[in-house]
Amino acid sequence: MTIDEAAGPRREPPAMAPDDARGMMSQRDIVAFLASHGVQTLEEWRPGEPVLYVIEDPLRTDTAHYRDLPRRLRPSFARLDNPDRIDPSARAVDKDGVWTQIFEIVNESGGRVDYYAIDPDTHAVTFVRSSATKRDKAYPYVAQGNLLFRTKDELLPKS
Numbered sequence: 001m002t003i004d005e006a007a008g009p010r011r012e013p014p015a016m017a018p019d020d021a022r023g024m025m026s027q028r029d030i031v032a033f034l035a036s037h038g039v040q041t042l043e044e045w046r047p048g049e050p051v052l053y054v055i056e057d058p059l060r061t062d063t064a065h066y067r068d069l070p071r072r073l074r075p076s077f078a079r080l081d082n083p084d085r086i087d088p089s090a091r092a093v094d095k096d097g098v099w100t101q102i103f104e105i106v107n108e109s110g111g112r113v114d115y116y117a118i119d120p121d122t123h124a125v126t127f128v129r130s131s132a133t134k135r136d137k138a139y140p141y142v143a144q145g146n147l148l149f150r151t152k153d154e155l156l157p158k159s
Contacts, residue, residue, distance in 0.1 A: 023071030025120045027057045027147070030076045033118055034149055042148035045086040045103075053078045053105070054147040055115075073128050075115035079151055082111040085137075086148075094144055101145035110134040116156060127157045 025033065031054055042051055054077045059065045066074040085106040094100050107113070110132040117126045135141050 023120070024060060024074050025076055025118050027054060029120070030054050030118060031146065033123065034077070034152075037152065037155055039152045039155065040150045041146065042086075042150055043145075045083075045148075047085075048082060050079060050081050050151045051083060051086065051105075052149040052151055053080060053141065053143050054149070056147070069128070072119060073117050073126065075128050076118040076125075077116055077149075079114045079116065079156060080105065080107060080111065080141075081113070082109075084108050084111070088145070089142070092144075094146070103143050103145055103148060104137075105135065105141035105143060106137050107133060107135045107141070108137070114156070125155060125157060 034052070034054070039052065045051065055066075055075050060074040061067070069075075083105050085104075087104050087106075088101050089104045090102045091099055092102050112130060113133045114130045115128040117128050118124070119126065
């Protein structure tokens with residue numbers, strides 16, 4: 001008897017609504033997608049330089065910040081047009097147990113932030129929304145260094 005025979009008949013997974021299961025890419029998939037398109041990690045920021053910030057998985061759950069959007073339109077990453085300052089603040093262990101640099105991103109002037117989603121099936125990048133988000137030094141964006149990238153605007157649809 002083979003392992004397949006011992007396991008019994010194969011069952012097909014239940015049919016899912018379009019927004020279920022692969023309704024969005026994981027954080028790891030987004031980073032791999034950007035790397036496969038030649039988008040470079042930020043490493044060192046230059047004033048006036050826009051950046052891409054991969055949005056962490058916990059912020060895209062059904063109970064978190066983007067819950068008002070269908071899963072396929074929950075942002076994969078944000079493009080910060082002109083942050084006021086990006087400072088390395090500390091190092092921390094990420095969820096995979098790897099030490100990573102942590103950056104504080106200050107956007108006091110309320111520079112434009114565009115949000116994009118990546119379709120997990122077609123890999124098409126879709127503009128989701130834009131805002132002028134203010135984040136001051138008392139309440140900055142906090143991002144792991146491995147989630148910050150240089151922009152590659154030819155990859156991004158115009159808003």
